[in-house]
Amino acid sequence: MPHALVLNATYEPLGVVAPRRAVVLVVSGKAVTLEATGHVVHSVGASVSVPSVLRLCRHVRVPHRAGVPLTRRAVFARDGGACAYCGGQATSIDHVVPRSKGGAHVWDNVVSACERCNRLKADRTVADLGWRMRVTPRQPVGIAWRILSTGRAEEAWWPYLAAFGAEVGIA
Numbered sequence: 001m002p003h004a005l006v007l008n009a010t011y012e013p014l015g016v017v018a019p020r021r022a023v024v025l026v027v028s029g030k031a032v033t034l035e036a037t038g039h040v041v042h043s044v045g046a047s048v049s050v051p052s053v054l055r056l057c058r059h060v061r062v063p064h065r066a067g068v069p070l071t072r073r074a075v076f077a078r079d080g081g082a083c084a085y086c087g088g089q090a091t092s093i094d095h096v097v098p099r100s101k102g103g104a105h106v107w108d109n110v111v112s113a114c115e116r117c118n119r120l121k122a123d124r125t126v127a128d129l130g131w132r133m134r135v136t137p138r139q140p141v142g143i144a145w146r147i148l149s150t151g152r153a154e155e156a157w158w159p160y161l162a163a164f165g166a167e168v169g170i171a
């Protein structure tokens with residue numbers, strides 16, 4: 001059974017919970033179902049529809065905003081699945097300043113790239129080649145991005161994640 005996306009009372013994505021936990025939140029009146037999975041479980045003598053997206057009835061304070069893990073999937077999503085150099089379909093991750101030249105494996109030094117550009121660029125910099133970047137790579141922020149970077153986002157979650165700035169439906 002798929003996991004469920006939990007939204008704050010403000011609709012801000014908070015995290016992902018196991019289906020059993022999602023059902024408990026709804027049955028206990030702590031959350032309401034916004035999207036159902038289509039699965040039904042039996043709990044306290046009643047049939048309960050298993051949520052895919054649920055919203056907490058009371059607002060929860062989120063103490064701090066952690067960074068988004070740097071994963072291949074998250075880089076692809078941030079860059080819209082397009083090569084940062086030619087705009088073609090990206091199939092790889094490229095270090096803008098090559099690692100051999102001291103470039104770090106950090107959000108503002110990685111972009112998605114097509115195989116051709118990646119191969120042509122090799123150990124050179126954009127300046128060496130006279131290329132122009134289509135985007136300036138930056139670290140994405142927000143929980144919606146963190147959830148997306150896990151690669152487990154269900155289709156029913158997309159509009160809720162997109163509402164908080166994460167581009168979904170890619171990669």
Ligand SMILES: [Zn+2]
Nearest residue numbers: 083086114117
């Ligand atoms: Zn390319």
